[in-house]
Each structure stands twice: as structure tokens, then as C-alpha cells.
Amino acid sequence: MQRLPSLQIVWSLLLLFLIVPAMGGAVKAGEPVTIRCGLPSEAEVALTFDDGPSPLYTPQILDLLAKYQAHATFFVLGCKVEKYPWLIREMVRQGHEVGNHSFSHPRLPQTGQLARERELETTRLALDLLGCPQEHLLIRPPYSAFDDRLVSYAAHTHRQIVLGSIDSGDWRGLGSEAIVQNVLPRVGNGSIIYFHDSDEKEQKNRQPTVEALKTILPVLRYRGYKLVTIDEVMTENHH
Numbered sequence: 001m002q003r004l005p006s007l008q009i010v011w012s013l014l015l016l017f018l019i020v021p022a023m024g025g026a027v028k029a030g031e032p033v034t035i036r037c038g039l040p041s042e043a044e045v046a047l048t049f050d051d052g053p054s055p056l057y058t059p060q061i062l063d064l065l066a067k068y069q070a071h072a073t074f075f076v077l078g079c080k081v082e083k084y085p086w087l088i089r090e091m092v093r094q095g096h097e098v099g100n101h102s103f104s105h106p107r108l109p110q111t112g113q114l115a116r117e118r119e120l121e122t123t124r125l126a127l128d129l130l131g132c133p134q135e136h137l138l139i140r141p142p143y144s145a146f147d148d149r150l151v152s153y154a155a156h157t158h159r160q161i162v163l164g165s166i167d168s169g170d171w172r173g174l175g176s177e178a179i180v181q182n183v184l185p186r187v188g189n190g191s192i193i194y195f196h197d198s199d200e201k202e203q204k205n206r207q208p209t210v211e212a213l214k215t216i217l218p219v220l221r222y223r224g225y226k227l228v229t230i231d232e233v234m235t236e237n238h239h
């Protein structure tokens, strides 16, 4: 057990280097640490995509978002960021927001403190190295599973935990029509919608998500919604 304390010291020092630059981030006093939906006063909807990026599905989704003048937020896995850095650059280039979905998709409440910090900080570092704007430092915990320790960690590191208000159910392997039916009847001002552009093992077919977006995007635009990032859906517009 002699090695454990020294490892902890090394990791604590490393964390200092990783966290200190994150201090003074965008979370202002009084802003919620945990977000479930945006402002009800604005006709805005935030689409979010977890578990990617995927070289197969993410480019199709980026094309559709561009076609309908939509911006979205991608909660990416650090392991995929390292594998497909060009997709992260493309998201940023097209004005989308990129958030942290951990490195390898564990259930964070069942993960020890050091391991969970490593999951989040390694991913943040990978995004930093790609020049990803990290001023908002959004975290979506895998399975949306979190505990009080994660809430206080997020607060201390000036981050927000982003959940959502509508589950498209695409992660369950639904067809595109079922995904559309899970989403469209429920959408309102400030909705934050869960979609998936990949899965942690890259084995699942996400084409139904892509096909569903071909219906969802034009309908939401027709209904007058602006499709925006998490940062925008949380910010009041001054008309």
C-alpha cells in the first residue's frame, strides 16, 4: 500500500495543473450547477448528441444541422476525441458546442473520486489540446447518473452538469418513426433533447437517429423554434 499515497500526490499535482486554468470559467454566481431545460420565455430548443463522435454518423448529422441552420451540443467521449480529432474541429468550425461526457463512459457515482476526476479531466485536456472553446465546461455524466460529490466537484471547477428534458429513446434501438414520436409531441420552449450519434463501443446503428432528424429538424424550424446550443438556450435574448 506504499505506492498509493505517492500516486495520489502525483495525480493531485496533475489535477492542479488541469483544474486551475478552468477556474474563473463561465458559471456565474447564482447560475444553476444542474441544468435540465432552458428558458421557457424563448422559442429555442437545444439538440444534444452523446457518446460520439462517430466517423459514420456525426458527419451526416453535421450536414443536416447545417442544412436547417441549427446549432447543437455534442457531449463527446474522451476516447473518441483522441480517435477522431478532425470531427471535433469540424463541430467547432461549424459553431456547435462541445461538452464533456467522460473518457470511457463509466457510471460516475460508482467510480472512485480519483478515477472520476481522471475521466473528466483527461477529456477536458484532450478538448483543450484541440483548441476547443472550453469557457462553458459543460459536463453530461454517462447515463445522466450523478451524485452530490459530482455536483460539488462541478461547482468547484466552475462547470455545469447538463441533463435534458426530452429523451428521444434512440439509445434503445428504436426506429426513426418512434424517435420522431418521442420528440415532436413533447417539444416546447427551452427543451433540451437527448440524441446519440454513437455508443461507447461503436457497435450500434445510429442511422435511425439520422433519419429521424430529417423529419424533426424541418418540423421544429416550421414551428418557429431556433435550434441552439446549451449556452444559448440558457441565455436570455434581448429583443
Ligand SMILES: [Zn+2]
Residues within 6 Å of the ligand: 050, 051, 101, 105, 142, 143
Ligand atoms: Zn452516454
